[in-house]
Amino acid sequence: MNFFDWFNNVLDKLDKRSVSIKKTIDFLETKKDPIIILETGCLRKIDSFTGDGQSTLIFDKYVQHRNDGSKVFSVDINPAHVDICKSVVSERVHVEVEDSVRFISKMDRYLDKKEKISLLYLDSFDVNWLYPFESSAHHLKELTAAIPYINKDTLLVVDDAPIAMQGYRDEKNNFKLIKNASIGGKGYLIHEYAQSVGAEFYFSHYQIAYKNLTK
Numbered sequence: 704m705n706f707f708d709w710f711n712n713v714l715d716k717l718d719k720r721s722v723s724i725k726k727t728i729d730f731l732e733t734k735k736d737p738i739i740i741l742e743t744g745c746l747r748k749i750d751s752f753t754g755d756g757q758s759t760l761i762f763d764k765y766v767q768h769r770n771d772g773s774k775v776f777s778v779d780i781n782p783a784h785v786d787i788c789k790s791v792v793s794e795r796v797h798v799e800v801e802d803s804v805r806f807i808s809k810m811d812r813y814l815d816k817k818e819k820i821s822l823l824y825l826d827s828f829d830v831n832w833l834y835p836f837e838s839s840a841h842h843l844k845e846l847t848a849a850i851p852y853i854n855k856d857t858l859l860v861v862d863d864a865p866i867a868m869q870g871y872r873d874e875k876n877n878f879k880l881i882k883n884a885s886i887g888g889k890g891y892l893i894h895e896y897a898q899s900v901g902a903e904f905y906f907s908h909y910q911i912a913y914k915n916l917t918k
């Protein structure tokens with residue numbers, strides 16, 4: 704089956720990620736040369752489109768469709784999850800068991816000096832929505848480790864990073880916003896960093912994306 708026929712069928716199942724995954728594939732479509740996708744946190748449940756997103760499967764099918772030598776790397780700390788992932792993706796996806804920060808820091812094993820990551824997709828350490836700091840710190844460490852391997856054209860996508868607002872209800876029970884919208888979940892600290900370095904906001908849905916993170 705043609706990739707886009709398959710992809711259009713799964714878009715509805717992707718639910719809250721549908722719009723952002725579509726924009727991510729649209730972005731990759733603008734790349735003429737072979738692309739490199741680096742993902743943290745691999746597919747761990749078969750057919751969990753609405754729950755986790757099945758990102759590894761989508762990227763695998765997409766690079767198969769390109770058939771131009773594009774590569775997908777994925778890393779997960781849990782060997783059982785890597786086994787499940789390997790059972791559904793093709794051998795085009797290089798999946799390893801390791802801590803993601805350590806794995807990314809050694810990407811020079813797999814990339815030539817001139818090769819840069821086209822899509823950095825961060826979705827590892829599960830977020831505790833009531834205390835997102837640990838998870839968001841881990842994702843910031845992943846971005847830190849990836850800096851030597853990205854350039855201004857790299858698209859960074861962080862999963863589970865919706866808008867976070869603070870407010871209260873007035874006497875008529877109307878919601879009053881008391882703070883400018885920020886980003887929560889896995890993207891909480893990456894968003895602060897991206898703002899500080901003047902990165903370009905590419906999209907903000909349930910997932911968040913930036914470009915121009917480096918000069």
Ligand SMILES: C[S@@+](CC[C@H](N)C(=O)[O-])C[C@H]1O[C@@H](n2cnc3c(N)ncnc32)[C@H](O)[C@@H]1O
Binds near residue numbers: 755758801828
């Ligand atoms: C939300 S799941 C990934 C879902 C997948 N991206 C998808 O769309 O189906 C998060 C994964 O991150 C992994 N993980 C947690 N901490 C990690 C770490 N320090 N390094 C690498 N992987 C980690 C977990 O084992 C889990 O499989």
